[in-house]
Amino acid sequence: MSGYLTGVLVVLAFNVMAAYAVYLPMAAGQLNLGIAGFMAVGAYAAAYLTNEMMWPMWMAIPIGSAAAGLVGILIGIPVLRTHGIYLALATFALGQVIAAIFLNLEVVGGAAGYPVTEFASPYVVFAAAIGVTLFMVLLSRTRYALYLTAVKSDPTVADLMGISVRGIQVSAFALGAAVAGFGGAFYAHHYNFIEAQHFSVLLSVYTVLYVLFGGTQTVWGPLVGAAFFTLVPELLRASEQWRYALFAMFIIVFMALRPQGLITASLFRIFRRRPKAAAGTEAQGKGASA
Template identity: 30%
Template structure:
């Protein structure tokens, strides 16, 4: 059944895409409440964060526990470029992306020497160090007092806010672009190279894949996407403080990836929705909701360790191109 569904989605992908675009663009006109709009925005944002981390975790097999660090760098970078240098939001967002990608390059370097859990720990340390820098460098970041007065982004003179639906729409667009990018990457030679490295680095190297280069590239791309999400988050929040980016955030981003199913866009979207909706659903239980959230993580892993939507695609590999149809029928 899943195979049929995938096949249908593939056949009607252009229509689905247009439909999705319509939904995203008309979001401001739906008359949703602020709470609902914020929820949509946060789901889109976490889907984006999840997809960014997924490039490392799902595709390259490198588990990062420090993505809150990239998230924070993107947020602070974007905010500071606006507040201190007077850049426009869009320029600052791009600048923040470049900044985090550069830091991603630096953090990728240890991945050439360290493997598996050792690398995870270095990324974890990275996240903590970013927090320390944000706390300590008071003249730049405002330290523990935080950074206030971050302007809202404007588009053609119109200020994008939560209330007018502009920010959620922007979130959906950013998440969609990220999803398209990830999908394209996975269907291309670079994506195949990353998966080869994930499954067997030595065999990948013996196939002529430049393992160090692609590991670093994965870090850079992952950091770039996470940094852009961070920049966007700074615009949403309007103020920033170091406690916005604790280790728990890194864990939540990782949960987004793993709960839905690593290496897939649908998994990231599902994981993001779950992570954001659960606290809402369990709101009635007030003090117990985070405990339940932990329990749910355990249960999902216990009964579906590959992730809730982590099935192996039943639709065969497709060659890209205009004829894009299912070139070779799936077996079985």
């Protein structure tokens, strides 16, 4: 595998992990624009453990993820009292505050950045992204996924059915933060250098776009959206300065024609019906020949 292809796939792996971090709270009806801040928490926490405490990387990364999840719980409890645009603004401000803290925290390099000693190879990053994807697929087949859908669809009805709406919202927010911290920890150990400026609001906005474009109705939407935003600009590289304009025009046209996203629940139902219809036709043919 060439170095260029490996680099593109590594970026794709990080984008997939970030997309699923946004997808979890969005599945409960929450728009988190501060996901980059939680990635920063995981990155700096894991890097500090490997650099200063001499922890092995395989121990530091889960702790960094847990630290981001804990911050998600502590912040999510008061922040999730807001809704709609106010929640988006609150999480936006949260991401900015976290980035500013690390930008001025001299113990982890401050504005100069923070070198990281341990190295995570590209194949380790690939394995991490695959692991996050499998975890999300398994989670989508549990009762918890049904609770998320119920809370997103109608919190009042979900509450009347005995679902702890507040608990589901906080858990989805915290779990998304933990996934973001997991990706951030691997980012720190793959590139061996982190700086607070990387975890900006633009990173959060781009990640939200991955999920919205891919679709929030199924667990595969974030994966497809992240792949599209990562790979298509590279395929358009031959058009040089026009590639971003062409890419933006395509997104505008596509979202106007399909605002629900690329992968939808109805699309999956269509593919499920086709094998059943084919099997029914085959059975009718055998019955007629008999």
